[in-house]
Amino acid sequence: MPFLRGALSAVVIVAGAILGSFGGAAAADEALFERDRFSGDWGGVRKEGQDAGIDFGANYVAETLSNPSGGFKQTTIYQGLLDVSLTLDLGKLLDWPDASFYIDGYQISGRGLSRNGIGNLLAVSTIEALASTRLHDMWFQQEFLDHRASLRVGQIALDDEFYISQYSAGFINSTFGCPDIFSTDLPSGGPCYPFATPGARFRAAPIANFTVSAAAFNGDPAPPGPGDPQVRNASGTNFLIGQGGWFTIAELAYVFDEEPVSSSHLSGIKLGGWYHTAAFADPRRDTLGLSLASPASNGIPASHSGNFGAYLIVDKMLWRRPETATQGLAAFLRVGGAPADRNLISLEVDAGLTFKGLFPNRELDVLGAGVSYGRIGFARRLDRDQVLFTGIDRPVRDYEAVLELNYSARIAPWWVLEPDLQLVFHPGGFTSAPPPAPVSQPIPNALVLGLRSAITF
């Protein structure tokens, strides 16, 4: 049945896109499958707006994902994300040179597979979030020094510009976007999808191919209180400042291989570090230094002042097809670490290969294989303590890993279809399955099959 529902959802996605395309064809001023955007140029209105400094954008990502085996429940989900954006070029509009304003909002529908079927940490979709309509980014940016530096102030998302691998961005699993070491370890998941939070970002490119970025964000994108942070900040309009301390991050990026004709970045390296000023609870010890699993414990976790981490990202074009800009075999590696005594995930390693233009006449399609590994910090020691003190056999968390195979088919410049397969190992880090399963039973490894459609309007 889950398979049947999955197939049905897939048909709905494809049929919807095709039917929608015929609807838009009526206003076509160029061939439907040759336009950059599905809705075309709106009879010239879009271009006039851009020339005047006003640029509207809209993307709709729809997907169906199913776990025919594994997880705590076999199910099939449909999830959608509509992202609507407006960019204002203030130089054109107000004669304010090199200044811009950007705002975008999300309409999230459906339900997530990780939350409702698998129970894992490395969420299987980059768009998984509670259904809501919310503000995302809203910032003002001023560029200066001949565009070699810029300052961005407002509501900003961390995963707009930091910790990004150009070759991992095409995968569907969320950890290849905003890494799980952030979305799991930072308060409320940090300023990563679906959150953005007040902050400021400075970026400079003093010499060619070298960029330095630094940002400071509000420490917790959701207000304090019980319940899901996505419910506590349901509309993205809390505009919290100084809530839960401050999160700061800095990143150096160097491009060491650039395609000469298109100036496309082919290979590069990034080195980053971050610091959070809030207090973080120890996952194992109490304030007396005893294990929280001990009957003698006072049950109050020890508190650590601040949190920090570092990361390294390498993107490398291994082989480029002659006389093409970006086709060929590429690899990526992302490694991030944080102290095990205050973080659920203390080490994350992502790696993968992508091949663009593998098949004849499919030059823009990308085939990718990626793996992600997240090591559990001292929470694993707490699990061992629990077995020791209670005498009840239960799984001891150690790691969670994901293997993903993805094919990104460019049907038209505005439409991408992505069949996807994921294997989730040790969901939840090898944690106990929810009742009524016995506590000794871990959540089984999961197989995930899916199809995503992404349309640029």
Next chain:
Amino acid sequence: MIGLDRHQENSRRTPAWRRSARIVGLVLLAILASFTTPSAAASVTLKVESEEGLPGFHRVDLLRFLVTQMAAAGLADWRFEPADNNGSALDRVEWGFKLNPYAGGEVRNLTHTLVYERQYGVRRPITIEVRLYLNGQYQTLVEKQAIIRGGPDDPELASVVATVTQSLLGPTGAYRAIDVGQRPTQPAR
């Protein structure tokens, strides 16, 4: 008689002076003509080359685009054609494009736009350098910085190509400034 003789003598001498003047004039004209600008002669056809590419264009498309926009500058004394091979034409214009360091930043892209296309859509600062060669000899260059989006539909790119063409070959451009022994009236930026 005397007056008549003088008149006759004068009338006899005048053709000789005129002949000399004509000869000198023709010689001067010939000398000057060898140095004169093409604007005073028939239009010159310049081959358009670009060793470096520009984001958003294949090489052949870029040359066609440049030729079209250079023609739009409205310089009657010059004609433009895409070059077959770089550096082979005696009369040519060489375009160079260099993307400047850029720190403008990005926004989250949910549709996984490929990097090449993402760069193509972003307005970026660029340095444009154009060199003029006549009879195989380097003449002058014009350099200009601009902000472009890239691609054939970018009005700012089209405008800057026409502007640079004017700065190089127009009545007050760099090449004419050489001709009259002055520096360009418009700064190269």
